[in-house]
Ligand SMILES: NC(=O)c1ccc[n+]([C@@H]2O[C@H](COP(=O)([O-])OP(=O)(O)OC[C@H]3O[C@@H](n4cnc5c(N)ncnc54)[C@H](O)[C@@H]3O)[C@@H](O)[C@H]2O)c1
């Protein structure tokens with residue numbers, strides 16, 4: 001069949017909308033009619049070269065849709081199911097899966113970063129040439145074929161636009177607060193970067209009962225948005241932010257500081273902004289090959305913890321339905337996260353809006 005997709009060819013050139021060939025799902029794979037795909041910064045890292053990937057590739061890794069067909073041996077879903085797509089499928093049997101760290105599953109990591117299905121081939125082609133799948137999903141397209149492990153069925157009460165955001169920003173951000181940092185009630189939290197991911201960290205910190213939540217961003221508009229999501233204080237990014245965070249936390253620094261941008265210089269600032277004994281959680285994805293200065297003298301003497309958080313340390317089969325349920329119960333305001341929707345043809349405008357810093361999250365919607 002054919003699928004209309006946004007294709008990335010070369011660093012610093014816009015997405016091109018193209019018609020591609022999409023093969024039928026093979027054993028263990030599922031054909032999805034994509035309903036919505038979120039505009040996440042991780043796709044943009046391909047465009048700038050911060051993340052390297054084989055090309056041409058169809059990005060899009062924050063998606064949801066309806067199962068249209070299932071290949072041989074598929075047991076997790078059936079046609080008609082509404083699914084949110086997991087961009088880090090887990091096998092259930094490797095060391096990490098067995099040790100409760102499914103977001104670190106080592107079975108699928110190779111093929112995923114090679115841009116293929118699990119058998120090392122692509123279902124997408126153009127004129128007989130392979131087109132790669134980003135993160136096993138490639139959901140900036142009206143249809144995609146994914147491994148069944150990427151499919152998490154959700155209640156049909158959840159709008160598919162919301163289900164899409166559960167597929168990345170929400171699980172990454174809320175999970176960073178709840179699973180990675182295990183934010184404590186009445187604690188203080190600072191969040192650098194109030195995009196879809198950082199705003200989700202704020203929602204997670206609020207759910208956990210943090211009493212002070214400080215949002216730091218360089219875009220004025222984001223500071224107002226952060227307040228709507230539960231930030232108790234907002235700060236303009238800059239050299240004064242650390243002093244201001246300390247002032248708001250009795251001179252100590254915050255108990256937890258989250259970096260949701262992906263900039264080494266900001267990560268270093270986060271270490272200054274966290275109190276002795278506190279935890280810095282790195283959520284933003286830094287450019288491949290970049291480094292952050294790790295001042296051992298401070299980390300040792302002040303017992304500061306620095307940890308990464310990948311996909312919110314999620315167990316997606318457990319967490320996607322949990323977040324969907326919290327949404328349905330009014331405890332996660334995910335409708336508010338969707339500032340603007342776009343047809344696929346306007347994907348370049350959607351990314352320009354993301355970079356402007358004036359919107360919470362854009363979502364590509366398909367008819
Ligand atoms: N760890 C994971 O599993 C995971 C998952 C998804 C996304 N990410 C990463 O998280 C980061 C955020 O993603 P997003 O989709 O929310 O991005 P976004 O572009 O929507 O938001 C980024 C925010 O950071 C702000 N910002 C940029 N530079 C800043 C600076 N110097 N100081 C303060 N604020 C600044 C922007 O104004 C914007 O509000 C990206 O690096 C993305 O790749 C990580």
Ligand SMILES: [Zn+2]
Nearest residue numbers: 091094097105
């Ligand atoms: Zn595994």
Ligand SMILES: [Zn+2]
Nearest residue numbers: 040042062168
């Ligand atoms: Zn993402």
